[in-house]
Amino acid sequence: MKLKFTLLWAFLILCSSHSIFAIDADMVVAQDGSGDFTTIQAAIDAVPSNQTDRRTVIFIKNGLYNTEKLIIPSNKLNVTFIGESRDQTIISYHIYDCTSPTSGNKCPAEDALLWTGDVIRTSATLTIMGEGFRAENLTIQNTAGPVGQAQAITVRADKCVFINCDLTGYQDTIYFWNDGIRCYFKECLVLGRTDYIYGDGIAFFDACEIRSYGGGYITAPSTPQSQAYGFVFSHCDITYTDGSPQPTNDGQSFRLGRPWHEYPKVAWLYCDMTGMINPQGWGDTWNMDYAATSADLHLYEYMNTGAGADMSGRASWVGLRALTETEAADYTAAKVLNGNDGWAPYEDAPLVTSYQWDNGGSDNGWLTAENWDPDGSPASAEVANVSGQVTVDANGGTFAADMNLTAGAELNITANSTAAYIAGEDATISSSSDVTLSGKIATKDTIIISTTANLTIDAKLSGIHKIIKRGTGTVILTADNTDFSGLFIVEEGTLDAQTENSLGKAGVEVKNGASLKVENDAAFFPESSLSVVTGGTLDLSATVTLSEFYIDGTLQTVGSYSATTNPSIITGTGSVVVGRPSTFLFSSGTWDNVSSYTPAILPEQGETVLCEGEMETASTTNVANVIFVKNKGKLRLRGQHKSTGTLTFEGNQRISYATSGTGFSLEAPIIIQDDISFEMSSANLGGSTMELTGTIVGSATVSVKNTRSDVSNNSKVWLGGDNSGFSGTWDVTTHASNASGLVGIIGASANAMGTGSILIGQDNYVQFDHAECTSSANNLVLNPGAKATVTADIIVGSLTLGTTTYSTGVFTAASNPEYIEGNGSITLEPNALHQPSISEFSAYYKNGQIILNGNAEELRIITMDGKVVHEQHVINNQVTVNLKTGVYLLINENNSLYKLAVIN
Template identity: 55%
Template sequence: MTRNSIVTFIMLLIISLTGFAQPGSIDADIIVAQDGSGDFTKIQDAINAVESNSDRQTIIYIKRGLYSTEKIIVPAEKKNVYLIGESRDETIISYHIYDCPDGKCPTEDAALWSGENIRTSATLTIIGNGFRAENLTIENTAGPVGQAQAITVRADRVVFFNCNLTGYQDTIYFWSDGKRCYMENCLVVGRTDYIYGGGIAFFQSCEIRSWGGGWITAPSTNREFDYGFVFHECQLTYAANSPRAGDDGALVRFGRPWHEYPKVAWLYCEMTEKIHPEGWGDTWNMEYAATSTDLHLYEYGNSGAGADMSGRANWAGLRALTAEEASNYTVQNVLGGNDKWDPTAEAPLITTYEWTGAGTSNGWMDAANWGTETTPTTGEAAVVDDNYIVDADGGDFLADLNLKNSAKLNIIANSSANYLATYGTEIQAATTASFDGKITTKDTIVFNITGTLSLDAQLTGVHELIKKGTGKLILNEDNTSFSGAIRVDNGELDAAVANSLGKGKVSVQSGSTLTISNNTALQPTSKLLVEAGATLKLNADITTSEFYIDGVIQEVGTYTAATNPGLITGTGQIIIGRPSEFTFIGGANGNWDNPAHFVPALMPEAGETVNVSIEMETTSTVFEADIHLMSPGNMRLRGEHSSTGTITMEEGTYFTYSTGGTGFTLSAPITLAGDVKMTMASGNSSGSSMVLGGSITGEHTVTVINNGRGTVNSGTVVLRGDNIGFSGVWDLTSPSERYPNDNSYITAIDGQSANAFGQGLIAAGLDNKIIFSHVDAVGDDINVELTGSARVVLNVDMNVKSLKVNDQNFGQGTYSATTNPEYFEGTGSITVSWPVGTNEIQQTNRIELLKNSILIHGDKSEVTVYSVLGSPVMNIKNKNTISLNGLKKGIYIIQYSIDGNSGTMKFSK
């Protein structure tokens, strides 16, 4: 035995002897719990404790919780690892790495992982054969930013049972050609190529949920294999409210061939109407994709509007199977291989109870109804399949409860369920009761309420909710994760709290009532449709962009009981239109192009303002609204992006980026309302640049800092806008915040446009650089302060009317690195030429009056500017540079006091 294997053996022995209470009926080897009640608090630690190269199964039981601090890998030597969750929806393994042009992002988080665990961005990478996962969620929350896998499967004989696998692009990567994977009763969510690779995978009774506009698969099946991806008795559903603007409403394709000779078969699946009629159609630069019969893109026995094959792409390898061919698509044939592997031969480890109805009542706590001596408990599953009625007669149902095929849950007392999955289920209540917990819809859910039911359970899913019965259903939870349509057929539905109506459309039929008791119960992006004869009881104001009465969309305006007395009651109103201000609440990545990141959940438009006090990330979408950046908010740059709205930066806000590349660009008008920072961090040895392409106005200080990322380099703010309205200070005197004692991290600011520096003072210290790359970068007047070894880099020949360095005024002449190496570098020069006998410049030994500004030579000063009629128009104290841009044309008188010397002068503008 090696030392590591001895340590592992001892650890497992200790675990077995300590006698932790086992979860449910599972005989776990290792327990992971965030609260410290298990053997480990981190999943990777538990995997590392598994004996290497063992043929025995090691069961790791993971208690409820959000495990979001680690990127997990099952190495090749860790075989037959089983991850078993306590609850499918509440045992969540989550991370957020994604592929970006410079490698993996966010770069700070990606740097935490190495080797095989960072080969892809997957939250979970599986290399060890014989892996199995049950009853948990694995997600990548990066969103629409690039490849961001939930799982990468590089192992053989992998099983997922009763799991959620969610992402946006590339959710599941079957890395290795021919490696086999079986998935049963799983939910897979994504938009772009989200099931892809060269593996062989069989999906049995899974929900495949797509956001619009993308492709479900990107297969690359090796030519030698008979099968690739097989979807058997699956449900293809459509998810509204995509994290990416523009997805909603767009159709979905089955896939696009990645490379090799893809093989995908859809058998006995129910398909949403959002499937593109062509099915495929995108050859993705594979010339042979449409003509080769070695591509096997097959369908058989499917149902639903999306199953119509009459409009399919005219590809040689795309066709319907015959009945005989379809019969060959069994788990054993597809996955059997040389070792005759049959994943269905091994029963799930999660104990599953079937409702028998053999109890003395229909009570869900009556163990006899489950054919046992005890009620199903934590870590177990309970299934009611068929037209049974189950009475929720009180208590907390601890097992995951699944209601299928017309099963009914009758709530007769206050009850709760940790997790309730509904597959075409009806929930009844004939008395006054409450129901708490979590409800996930797998198909249409009907609430047939004749009493009053307070639904304190959170809803998730994309399927329709129908309110029936003469009674009242009160939605008392934030249902942001529910995007299914809501239809009120009978009785009353009361939306009592924020986001209680979810994100889908809401329809109110004649004779029924929708009560709104919270201003944000209805998402502004949700459609509200009512029929004549329905009642809208408004106890709060709501905003929506689409309001229909009898199918006719209503005009922008306000609707109340006074305007629509036959339809609306109460003191509230329906506002159709858009708010003038939004609040940015961000999300997993904080992108500025995601409506869900704003309150209300709409994309802000030109003329509107967004208040931002957290981090907002730029994207390629041009942002049209104004942005009000408030401390401690910041703007994180992600590419060459732009905003047509003005970005107002309050005191303490900043722009930043962190990259392995050479930097990013933001083109946007910027107004400074306080002192701000521009911070750069790059690991690129050639340095990086923060390019600011819009105008910058204000009289405050902009501090520029190169924070580095371990590789000594330079960080340069590049000014490419016309910043004539800037009269503050460009400050390059601060060291790196990350490496404060290392002056080799050079900070620079480069003026590459006319008036790039405006009329501001430019201060640099340490070894930092002020770079002039445009002949008019500073207009008529240059004022710089240099300390340490800082220098001005002259890349061009410049002509100015005044030059001041460290309070030294330079007379007429030409200055360069040759004449003044203590100040200047580069091949360019500065020529100072003061016209004599003009009104543009007047001088004293204390004050200089230039065309657009006043220069003060002194420490303590007060300058008052009067109109020719004697009215004061400006009063400035203790500033070296005073901008005159705000003055209208006319004659003015200056009264000044500088270091005890007073005087007056007259000038015209």
């Protein structure tokens, strides 16, 4: 048996034109140019059309493929993707559904406009229209986060198979778009939060992990009433995870699903269910009253285990119940998938060889062929699984396959060894002699590293989970671990950080009797935290600079800590220097809540905050410069509040409120770098007002919306600041969510409308209350059914009433009563072309480019301490430059200044 395997392997090596791969592929995609193509879509396009007699195998080498929105067209049949590594072959994109009509309701607009036709029909990273698609050993993800529908895959074709794949997103991760289409998932991970397995197809999940962020729903089925099956989960692990892109989700229970359309069918059989499942299981009829009373909903459970499997608290819906033993027999893969054509994907062996540790050899060696099932030494592009309370010896050499250590498995390093890739989940890496482990290690959950000697980890660490140091010996970190942002917990012995970035971006906790040794000034990430308790030791030969330093749980003040100041916990010639960070992170809550910030101190004037969640205003004036990170951060108004620090919106965010009152106000300087919305939701029958009295600068689109659906009222944005730096579009074309509601915008001060366009839709309105709130640079468009209330005599550059555009004239309520009311007038002065003044010069940094809002021919970039880092001629208002994280001053040829915060 061993000889046969060895000869087969040699044959593949000799015969394949891509001899380093175990898979005999038709094409190879490699970003480094070592394959046939550098992009995945190019390989797809090269597949012969309408080929029914064989599969086309595309081998995808490791890498992050995040520049393409992919499609398998309907004439590309039986396409197979094989990844070199499940965790390191990553197909990724970031488009999501939004309300931007110019980009087809897909955002970010600049990316959405790159794609046409079926590619952009949904927001999926991969759209599958060709029958017979298969994927193995890779990750497909959508990274848009908590912003709306953002699929990893949209399946529109029959007979699709996913084996050993990660499919990750937040909302709507997998969309089955077509009645009757069949999909089979084997040993896959599906991750999401909101309705992340949805649609009307048939899907069988076999021994998969279905992992949820808190607060949402796994499924949103819309199974046709006549279709026998919908989604079936068999022998799956239903799990929960912290670390949601929306931090407020953490700690919340989630539900098995909610009905979307039609009469959904979902069955859970032999699954292990976490206790984080809401006892009701379902419980949300999603405005479909029949869902609770119709027996045509088939929401079934059978022989599940775990704390979440208890059905005693389930919602009292007629169609939600346990299956009988006889009924459960109809929920096998064969019954669900076979159909009329006998499709049986569960009988096909995976194309990627997957080994299981069975310890059948004479030793525990990781390269001993007899220790694996099937017998053989796992190779590159293959998978090796070690699970349970077993020990594998890394006794030298290189382990080329991906190794998954789970459920208590231990990798014992007995000689200097290299692992191409180790994924650890509830696993241990150990040693009892002075050895080195090289390669890569990823945390999927907690990993224990235990040694009684000196174990050098020269492997690059990645992940967000805990690494616990145990044993009396020393673990020495020597790799660049920038991709690790979890937590080191030193419980015993010593953790020795010897090199730059060796601690990554992780925090460190040092327990009683344990020691952290730091030998490099740059071993620590400055924004990480260090915590030590009495009895723990910091052995420092370097200067550790950070912003969060805790002794016995108490956050230390700004200053220097050394063996002189704290001899009970610090030894050596080095020190811990606590300073204020250059950048704070904000999760969610009010802007004066210290616990919402990392580090947990309030930012001061001039400091920068990156907002990654929903920030609420407070009575305390905000003095920090806040940047609402694209697609994630939001601002919620909670009162009559003020910010002296600049609020910068990178785009696709909102300023909003939800209230039973009459609205809220904000006095703040605002910079808008890309499209955002002002959203008002008030239960007050008299309506509400969003008052914005600070300056607004930008050239993007601001959409004004009344989002209250259960109340008919009038909600309006009141602009009371000098917005002469705004040259974008005030878009008031979206109808109020309530059919009888109103939404409007009011210019109440000089330059309130800036120099932008003003677009008013049917039943919406604009109100001009100041004679200088507009200028000849403004373009005013009143669509049919729109109104302008004019209480002062104003000037605009152009005017559209319905379908007619005017360039000269004076317009009043008397001349155009269907569009204008009030005692003022609108005069057209189209010849005064607006040019930005020096004070209006502004800029922002995005994807390696500085985008200028204003005219400049030359640009000089300097640091805050006066060092010139770049000088360049400006072309089309853009400058290409790579900037490190920090704050810079930009100077144009007129010597006007703009402060630019750069986030990498």
